[in-house]
Amino acid sequence: MPETNPTACVIIIGNEILSGRIKDENLPYLAAALAARGIPVKEARVIPDVEADIVAAVNAVRSRYTYVFTTGGIGPTHDDITAASVAAAFGVPCSRHPEAEKILTAYYGAEANAARMRMADTPQGASLIPNPVSAAPGFRIGNVHVLAGVPRIMQAMFDGIAHTLDGGAPVLSRAVSATAREGDIAETLSAIQESFPTVDLGSYPFGLGDRIGTCVVGRSTDRSQLDAAIDAVAEMFRNAGLDPSFTDPMAALQGE
Amino acid sequence: MPETNPTACVIIIGNEILSGRIKDENLPYLAAALAARGIPVKEARVIPDVEADIVAAVNAVRSRYTYVFTTGGIGPTHDDITAASVAAAFGVPCSRHPEAEKILTAYYGAEANAARMRMADTPQGASLIPNPVSAAPGFRIGNVHVLAGVPRIMQAMFDGIAHTLDGGAPVLSRAVSATAREGDIAETLSAIQESFPTVDLGSYPFGLGDRIGTCVVGRSTDRSQLDAAIDAVAEMFRNAGLDPSFTDPMAALQGE
Numbered sequence: 317m318p319e320t321n322p323t324a325c326v327i328i329i330g331n332e333i334l335s336g337r338i339k340d341e342n343l344p345y346l347a348a349a350l351a352a353r354g355i356p357v358k359e360a361r362v363i364p365d366v367e368a369d370i371v372a373a374v375n376a377v378r379s380r381y382t383y384v385f386t387t388g389g390i391g392p393t394h395d396d397i398t399a400a401s402v403a404a405a406f407g408v409p410c411s412r413h414p415e416a417e418k419i420l421t422a423y424y425g426a427e428a429n430a431a432r433m434r435m436a437d438t439p440q441g442a443s444l445i446p447n448p449v450s451a452a453p454g455f456r457i458g459n460v461h462v463l464a465g466v467p468r469i470m471q472a473m474f475d476g477i478a479h480t481l482d483g484g485a486p487v488l489s490r491a492v493s494a495t496a497r498e499g500d501i502a503e504t505l506s507a508i509q510e511s512f513p514t515v516d517l518g519s520y521p522f523g524l525g526d527r528i529g530t531c532v533v534g535r536s537t538d539r540s541q542l543d544a545a546i547d548a549v550a551e552m553f554r555n556a557g558l559d560p561s562f563t564d565p566m567a568a569l570q571g572e
Numbered sequence: 573m574p575e576t577n578p579t580a581c582v583i584i585i586g587n588e589i590l591s592g593r594i595k596d597e598n599l600p601y602l603a604a605a606l607a608a609r610g611i612p613v614k615e616a617r618v619i620p621d622v623e624a625d626i627v628a629a630v631n632a633v634r635s636r637y638t639y640v641f642t643t644g645g646i647g648p649t650h651d652d653i654t655a656a657s658v659a660a661a662f663g664v665p666c667s668r669h670p671e672a673e674k675i676l677t678a679y680y681g682a683e684a685n686a687a688r689m690r691m692a693d694t695p696q697g698a699s700l701i702p703n704p705v706s707a708a709p710g711f712r713i714g715n716v717h718v719l720a721g722v723p724r725i726m727q728a729m730f731d732g733i734a735h736t737l738d739g740g741a742p743v744l745s746r747a748v749s750a751t752a753r754e755g756d757i758a759e760t761l762s763a764i765q766e767s768f769p770t771v772d773l774g775s776y777p778f779g780l781g782d783r784i785g786t787c788v789v790g791r792s793t794d795r796s797q798l799d800a801a802i803d804a805v806a807e808m809f810r811n812a813g814l815d816p817s818f819t820d821p822m823a824a825l826q827g828e
Binding site: 331332333334335336337338339340341343344345346347348349351356357358359360361362363364365369391392393394395424427429430431432466487489498499500501502503505506509516517518519520521533535564566567 | 617647649686773777
């Protein structure tokens, strides 16, 4: 893929993911949504609700990638420390954001207690990211976008700011699979990869009940090169006496 | 939690996770299995199939955590570069492992081609991790354990070496939930957290159809402190006129 595309890193802040209590759903959503805008996610980190870890991670990645997205830790309880930690990463105070204060006061009315109003504290210089689900906003500071952890809230926040991101050529993807074993096609596939340097070819074995095989997924910003590479892989399968299917058995499985 | 417990980091190597094509299942498994052995996972990284990124990630975390586990990239195709990359991280050659060579020769017989035999290449000084599912072994070098990416193979590999890990006091967990809103209990919950410094209390809002509420999850290596903290949270719910349930609605949902 061309190195001129912008890039992204996702930081998932949450003890509940590191403990195995719940499976993260935010990386798959952000990865697909960003790739469609030509902003491939190049790295993700899952870190605990610990200020030193959040500061270290944010500062390690914000200079390396075009955009950083964090999820989690922006609620009203004691374990929600993302805003204060991101402020520390940027070396700025974390203080009450007047616009956020208005939003929360209007939303909660008489229930606007101290814990809830703490959700109006943002790093100095941050701009708000609207939360159309439950009011408490996320924010952006520099290239770092701070989003909620609850997937449907995170998604609504991201969808609202997606148009503000400078995207690149969309990362297109195509899959072709057959009942081939990876070890039998590896050499030919490697030669095809070398012939198409602007396409990333990934090889993934699958086993679905009695049906085992290999799915080859191509990704590129160049439609004609992607089509040519996938056609070459399909031809490789046919030459081995196999009938290629232009689908991804694993993606279909996860979509169920 | 006591800082004397050993710690772990999981490195998920795979473009297919970063692209959003499939959801990672290996972190939840390793996180739960390691926590049960008193080895909490403190960080996870998802990185692409790129040697420089693998080298950088392995070297960034192997001195910081007691154990490192990588998943993915140990198959026979061109995009399987984990062994060579981990060798580069340790500054040692990657060469044919005699024992792995024997295993693969016996398993594949006449089908033991060059691509398949490449799976016998390991960093110098590595010891093998048996693969009871599909023969091609993982390996351990220093504190880094290199496992397969396919979940059922990764799990079989991990289960086979789990007894070799020096564990700590198991990380115990208990949940209590009620139809409370986070913002209404935040202040009292914060005071409870301060009273039980050896227990990590996480607060997680949930919404399941019409039922919304908050689940508080406690984690500790100290059973009596954990029980006392969860009892205090349950009492907080009762004082608010709510009926606490000692279950985790989200964990139950994901178990379906």
